[in-house]
Amino acid sequence: MSSGDLALVGFTLRMAALATAATLLPGIVAGLLLARYRGPGRGALDTLLSLPLVLPPTAVGLALLMLLARNGPLGGWLEAHGLAVVFTWKGVVLATSVMSFPLLVRSARTAFEEVDPRLVTLARTLGCRPAAAFFRVTLPLARRGIMAGLVLAFSRSLGEFGATILVAGNIPGRTQTLSLAIFQEVQAGRDRHALALAGWTVALAFLALWSTEWISRRRDPECA
Amino acid sequence: MRVTAGTESPMALELDLELPLARFTLRLRASLPADVTAVMGPSGAGKTSLLEAIAGLRRRARGRVVLEGEPLLDSARGLSLAPERRRVGYVPQDAGLFPHLTVIDNVRFGARGDAASVDAAVDTLELRPLLGRMPRALSGGERQRVALARALATRPRLLLLDEPLAALDVELRDRVLPWLLRVRSTWSLPCLYVTHNVGEALAAAAHLLLLGEGRLEAAGDPRSLLAVPALAREAQAGIENLLPGLVVSHDAPAGVTRVRTDGGLEVTVALDEERPPGSGVTLAVRAEDVLVAAVEPVGLSARNVYAATVASGERTGSDVTLRCTLHRGGGELLVRITPAAVAALGVEPGRPVWLAVKSHSIRLL
Numbered sequence: 303m304s305s306g307d308l309a310l311v312g313f314t315l316r317m318a319a320l321a322t323a324a325t326l327l328p329g330i331v332a333g334l335l336l337a338r339y340r341g342p343g344r345g346a347l348d349t350l351l352s353l354p355l356v357l358p359p360t361a362v363g364l365a366l367l368m369l370l371a372r373n374g375p376l377g378g379w380l381e382a383h384g385l386a387v388v389f390t391w392k393g394v395v396l397a398t399s400v401m402s403f404p405l406l407v408r409s410a411r412t413a414f415e416e417v418d419p420r421l422v423t424l425a426r427t428l429g430c431r432p433a434a435a436f437f438r439v440t441l442p443l444a445r446r447g448i449m450a451g452l453v454l455a456f457s458r459s460l461g462e463f464g465a466t467i468l469v470a471g472n473i474p475g476r477t478q479t480l481s482l483a484i485f486q487e488v489q490a491g492r493d494r495h496a497l498a499l500a501g502w503t504v505a506l507a508f509l510a511l512w513s514t515e516w517i518s519r520r521r522d523p524e525c526a
Numbered sequence: 527m528r529v530t531a532g533t534e535s536p537m538a539l540e541l542d543l544e545l546p547l548a549r550f551t552l553r554l555r556a557s558l559p560a561d562v563t564a565v566m567g568p569s570g571a572g573k574t575s576l577l578e579a580i581a582g583l584r585r586r587a588r589g590r591v592v593l594e595g596e597p598l599l600d601s602a603r604g605l606s607l608a609p610e611r612r613r614v615g616y617v618p619q620d621a622g623l624f625p626h627l628t629v630i631d632n633v634r635f636g637a638r639g640d641a642a643s644v645d646a647a648v649d650t651l652e653l654r655p656l657l658g659r660m661p662r663a664l665s666g667g668e669r670q671r672v673a674l675a676r677a678l679a680t681r682p683r684l685l686l687l688d689e690p691l692a693a694l695d696v697e698l699r700d701r702v703l704p705w706l707l708r709v710r711s712t713w714s715l716p717c718l719y720v721t722h723n724v725g726e727a728l729a730a731a732a733h734l735l736l737l738g739e740g741r742l743e744a745a746g747d748p749r750s751l752l753a754v755p756a757l758a759r760e761a762q763a764g765i766e767n768l769l770p771g772l773v774v775s776h777d778a779p780a781g782v783t784r785v786r787t788d789g790g791l792e793v794t795v796a797l798d799e800e801r802p803p804g805s806g807v808t809l810a811v812r813a814e815d816v817l818v819a820a821v822e823p824v825g826l827s828a829r830n831v832y833a834a835t836v837a838s839g840e841r842t843g844s845d846v847t848l849r850c851t852l853h854r855g856g857g858e859l860l861v862r863i864t865p866a867a868v869a870a871l872g873v874e875p876g877r878p879v880w881l882a883v884k885s886h887s888i889r890l891l
Contacts, residue, residue, distance in 0.1 A: 420622060427581050427636075439624060443626055
């Protein structure tokens with residue numbers, strides 16, 4: 303295999319890791335909100351946050367592109383502050399995190415819903431303020447579900463294609479990830495190389511899924 | 527503030543609460559001493575809600591809660607301390623241990639690094655051998671002890687125990703109750719203790735609150751309240767026969783303690799020298815522990831045999847509960863036997879019978 307392929311794999315892993323890191327905090331907050339918030343607008347919020355899961359990735363990518371393009375509502379402001387996103391690696395990270403975000407939110411939400419609210423209440427009677435009760439009881443009890451959600455989001459990020467190609471393009475050495483490179487090689491008729499790259503994606507997917515399995519199977523001290 | 531007559535020390539806990547619940551609003555005024563107060567009443571009477579309101583977990587509670595002179599809740603002044611600032615130890619029915627923490631980390635949870643109070647709590651409840659275990663590896667009784675230690679380690683000013691023994695079977699119950707009594711004597715904290723079991727209330731509590739639907743039905747010394755019909759009904763859910771009396775003498779070689787009930791009945795129980803002669807006790811006998819004989823039994827090991835007359839018989843579940851009037855003293859004993867035994871003995875109202883109780887089937891409360 304070539305050093306170019308290795309760089310491609312490294313870039314893809316970096317982008318997926320950054321995208322996953324970017325979704326961590328908003329994903330946990332959104333998951334907590336959906337698990338605990340019972341007021342008006344809850345259903346709308348739930349739908350909105352799940353939308354990228356069911357929309358075609360290209361539609362999401364198009365929406366992001368229009369929002370972030372130089373003449374878009376956000377793009378002009380970002381560019382004025384030296385933050386060009388479109389057709390850069392930042393675009394890859396953004397498109398990828400938007401697409402994988404709902405996966406983390408769903409896992410985190412389920413994990414938070416499974417935490418017995420009475421334990422949180424008890425932590426309060428034991429002297430914890432609400433924030434301390436969250437960090438000492440809620441979060442540790444939900445951590446397994448959140449970890450599983452992160453691995454899932456990371457796996458999804460590795461293969462993101464539709465939204466990424468619209469927001470970041472397919473520029474070798476700058477925004478090209480494995481899945482984008484496969485597309486390019488097939489179009490250019492270099493099927494053997496495309497197949498080799500696909501082999502890499504299979505290896506990465508195996509690793510990611512295997513670690514999900516490992517996280518969920520690992521004997522957890524709190525389970526009987 | 528309400529002042530209760532006949533007490534020198536100010537009351538430890540003053541309650542004047544109004545708490546909207548699903549079916550009714552609980553209204554309650556009470557002044558409680560720095561001792562154990564049993565809270566009794568039928569399911570749904572608001573016992574748990576009362577504890578949660580005192581702990582600050584019910585935002586809809588109105589009124590006043592004053593603990594040793596300091597208001598925790600005073601809705602007229604818009605004051606309601608957050609639960610974490612009340613320093614009230616709450617032990618729920620299911621113990622509520624943190625499943626991700628070991629026993630020692632559970633006990634330390636609210637202690638804010640106060641090693642002395644953690645040690646004291648661990649020692650009182652004898653948790654040393656359990657410290658490294660996870661909650662899932664504990665028995666029901668051990669969990670309750672850990673939960674109690676966790677609450678004590680915060681140096682609370684008030685303990686709220688919600689049926690700490692209810693989830694345990696009878697045998698375990700007898701193993702946990704002594705811990706509660708030890709906590710009562712070494713910590714001397716005001717404590718509200720929800721229970722369905724009159725025996726527990728008599729054994730552990732100096733004061734009793736009896737809740738009906740949304741109101742206080744009775745309050746006072748548990749022994750004096752045994753005559754209250756609602757409490758008598760409660761008693762029937764646990765130990766059916768409760769007879770107040772005085773210890774007469776101990777006979778160590780024979781292994782028995784003699785008690786005379788207020789009704790003049792002589793009762794022999796298993797030796798209990800911790801109760802000196804002359805001390806007041808309550809005898810507790812389960813209805814199913816009373817034997818019924820159609821003729822005077824001879825050559826029986828049971829020490830307590832009494833002539834009685836069946837006053838009434840009532841089908842209770844798969845059994846029959848007989849109400850029997852004792853010939854001496856005129857007291858009553860409830861007896862539970864099977865319908866088959868009723869048929870075999872020819873038991874019917876008005877019929878004279880003999881009742882026998884083993885010394886070991888009688889508990890001293």
